[in-house]
Amino acid sequence: MPFHHFLERHDHDAAVAMGKSVRDVLPRSALGEVPTYDRDLVSLVRSQHEGRIPELIPLRIARMSESPFAFYRATADIMAGDLAAAPVTGIDVVISGDAHLGNFGFYASPERRSCST
Numbered sequence: 001m002p003f004h005h006f007l008e009r010h011d012h013d014a015a016v017a018m019g020k021s022v023r024d025v026l027p028r029s030a031l032g033e034v035p036t037y038d039r040d041l042v043s044l045v046r047s048q049h050e051g052r053i054p055e056l057i058p059l060r061i062a063r064m065s066e067s068p069f070a071f072y073r074a075t076a077d078i079m080a081g082d083l084a085a086a087p088v089t090g091i092d093v094v095i096s097g098d099a100h101l102g103n104f105g106f107y108a109s110p111e112r113r114s115c116s117t
Contacts, residue, residue, distance in 0.1 A: 033087075060074065
């Protein structure tokens with residue numbers, strides 16, 4: 001069930017309880033396990049160079065090399081493939097736009113509930 005439908009029919013405490021119950025099936029530690037894949041990342045990145053300004057490709061590669069976060073941010077298709085094979089909780093999350101963790105902020109509503117933007 002999409003989580004937003006759950007919240008339409010349940011209060012905050014029930015939503016929290018439902019989220020915690022998922023941990024019995026899929027512990028949070030399992031979400032940090034990264035599966036290994038047999039693929040050629042260099043070929044995948046090179047295929048993304050098609051249509052790019054050739055003089056800017058070395059700059060892109062340099063920026064991607066700074067950290068795993070920078071690499072994944074520059075290779076959204078590779079990240080999506082990795083995440084597609086990762087374990088899931090069953091709680092649907094709808095994200096659109098430039099949806100990386102660096103763009104999320106967390107705030108409290110007037111009811112003191114955690115919210116993200």
